[in-house]
Amino acid sequence: MTSSFQKVRALTGMKDLLPDSSASWENLEATIRAWLASYGYRNMRTPVLEHTRLFTRGIGEVTDIVEKEMYSFNDALNDEHLTMRPEFTAGMVRATIEHNLLYDRPQRVYAMGPVFRHEKPQRGRYRQFHQIDVEALGFAGPDIDAELIVMLSRLWKLLGLNAIRLELNSLGQAEERAAHRAALVRHLEQHKSVLDEEALRRMHTNPLRVLDTKNPVMQSMADSAPRLYDFLGEQSLAHFQGVCDRLDDAGIPYTLNPRLVRGLDYYNLTVFEWVTDQLGAQGTVCGGGRYDGLIGLLGGRPAPAVGFAIGMERLLDLCEQQEAADSRPECDIYMVHQGEAAQRQCMRLAERLRDEGLRVIVHAGPGSFKAQFKRADNSGAHAAVVLGDSELESALASVKWLRDQDDKGQGQQEPVPFDQLATILKTRI
Structure with missing residues (x-):
């Protein structure tokens, strides 16, 4: 007798990890844990489910993640609105505040695991994907910003990756960004004719993100926009110079990218990305920066913080490409x-x-x-x-x-x- 049960397949954008490929994941995870331990970072594990308001507050209501990508639902049993985590930082900061982890000393912590976003699946981007998230909580100086970048440079060496480059910028402080924002909005209003629908919607709510456009029609407008770097004050410039000096000391090359931004007000000072040309459109392997305003925004006692996140699928893709490139035949x-x-x-x-x-x-x-x-x-x-x-x-x-x-x-x-x-x-x- 033939069963009438319809075969069940994995959801679109959610990928099974089978035994043949899971060994690569386990090896990468082991390398990462040892690497993080060598810098004094300890593991933190937070729930997959959090209150939705944590992410609308912590990520921002006018971001793509909150507006389009979160998996949210009403828990009828407890009458709560819940969301499967789309990223780690907000949950880790929530746990830090809730358990008073900054009471007696700063914290170096990391998390590793799945996150969820309702995106169009493509190479290096899935609806369930995995991140390594590293946070230095309670540290204010440029030395920690540089330490995170130096750490990442060491990780690429451990993994044998050489096709990743560093881009760097500074977002300054709130008052400097406010002055830049006003100048930027004026610039956008003068170029309304070339703005696409998304840019017009963000022009007054999140204008920094307009500069991060991939629309070729808007490139000239974005290139001629006022640069945030030109609005930085003495202290912000000194902090950024401190980061650059330490990267120079470590022999780590970088490119200053004035269009590298974060669209949320609690981000400040250093922002950075490690990018590659080997992953198609999804070229960012790691993104990070300083977010001194987030702990206070989520109800904690204000404290500085800086961190980064790495997409594990993209990192594994790069590692596999490198292994293929390095695997020479036995002979000619x-x-x-x-x-x-x-x-x-x-x-x-x-x-x-x-x-x-x-x-x-x-x-x-x-x-x-x-x-x-x-x-x-x-x-x-x-x-x-x-x-x-x-x-x-x-x-x-x-x-x-x-x-x-x-x-x-x-x-x-x-x-x-x-x-x-x-x-x-x-x-x-």
Whole structure:
């Protein structure tokens, strides 16, 4: 009897992690925990569900996350409006306030796990995805801002990643941002004709985010907008210079990006992103910054804070790309032979090829042509050089191309004179 039950599949944008791939996650998590422990950061675990008002207050009501992306619902049993966490910071700050963690000392803490946003699924962006969130709570100086960035530079080295670059900016303080905001709104009003619907909606509620546009029609307008950096006072400039000096001390290169912003009022001073060109449109691997106003905004005694978040899916994607790039084949050429005389000639020819910088494996011991070709293919070699009795008599090696390189004809064989073998192989590989 056939069951009428309709097969259930995973929800769109929510991905199963199967045993073959979970090992990569476990290895990455272990590396991250050891890395964070080496800087004195301790783990914090907060609930997946929080009161919705925590995020509307902590993230901002006029952000995309709150307006479009949160998974929220009414808990009829307790008559509460709840939300599955779309990010970690608000919940970690809530826990810090609730449990009075800053009573006797600052805190270095981190969290790791799933977060939820109702976004259009695409590469590096899912509806359930995972973040590493690191927060330094109660620290005011530029030294901690720089420490977080230096930490991240060390993580990229631990993971063997070299295609990530640092972008840096300062948002100054509230009064400096207010002066800049007024100038920015005037600028936007003068360019209303090029603003898209989203920019017009944000022009007065969240104008900084308008500058973070991907709309090519608005790029010239954004490039000519007043720069927040030009509104910074002496103390803000000194803080930013302190961060830059420490990054220079550590030998960490960075680019000043005046359009790198955060659209919420409690963000201040340092903001940074680590970005890559290897993940398509979703190029930000890590984003962070100082948010000295958030603890007070959520009802705690005002205290400085700075932190960052890393998207684990994007980080794993980068790691896998790096591993693929680093995984060289065993050799460039695999020598296949039949008979002792052919093997000895292969060994002589192999030395000539190595003199030209080619990496060569000569099949060791006897074996059928079929077995040797299988081994040649598994080696990742570009070509197999075949020698048997007929090749020895004619002094012509038979070259079989195993990889499709510039239309050389994968799977095809061609005779090549012994004395031309090194030259022809080197020019084609």
